Amino acid sequence: MASSSSTVTSQLAAMLRGESGINxxxxxxxxxxxxxxxxxxxxxxxxxxxxxxxxxxxxxxPVIHVYCDRIANTLKEKFRRFSGTADLNIEIRVSHDxxxxxxxxxxxxxxxVTEILENRRGAWDSNTWYAGTYEVTFGPVKRGGRNYLQSAxxxxxxTIQAD
Numbered sequence: 001m002a003s004s005s006s007t008v009t010s011q012l013a014a015m016l017r018g019e020s021g022i023n024x025x026x027x028x029x030x031x032x033x034x035x036x037x038x039x040x041x042x043x044x045x046x047x048x049x050x051x052x053x054x055x056x057x058x059x060x061x062p063v064i065h066v067y068c069d070r071i072a073n074t075l076k077e078k079f080r081r082f083s084g085t086a087d088l089n090i091e092i093r094v095s096h097d098x099x100x101x102x103x104x105x106x107x108x109x110x111x112x113v114t115e116i117l118e119n120r121r122g123a124w125d126s127n128t129w130y131a132g133t134y135e136v137t138f139g140p141v142k143r144g145g146r147n148y149l150q151s152a153x154x155x156x157x158x159t160i161q162a163d
Contacts, residue, residue, distance in 0.1 A: 042062065
């Protein structure tokens with residue numbers, strides 16, 4: 001059910017962009033360094049490698065990619081057309097001239113994203129529920145962006161039921 005995956009991806013991206021999204025929460029949290037604001041278009045509904053996006057166009061960092069990489073119809077509710085789960089990913093990419101700054105920036109963005117997720121436990125709409133669990137994976141520092149690039153991935157699972 002591909003439409004379910006695009007729907008939940010759009011819902012998650014809207015949460016990150018919204019009034020209580022990344023920029024608002026980053027301003028509200030007492031962080032030791034201020035985070036650069038995400039520009040319009042800084043949250044993309046796209047699954048693409050960092051080197052590919054850099055070659056394809058003008059990427060402005062920080063950037064967040066939101067995508068669904070797995071959907072499973074487990075038929076938990078036998079008489080629904082779709083009843084299962086979707087694995088969503090929020091991939092945060094930051095770039096800086098100095099390696100030392102990357103670690104702090106990426107950790108603060110992860111803190112902001114997980115704060116948003118913790119505030120959005122429960123029903124997202126009549127067909128989608130989020131239990132509140134997530135997993136964070138930090139990637140190594142690589143060449144890219146302004147000089148150096150680091151990414152972190154926040155993975156979560158939502159339950160979807162559709163007639």
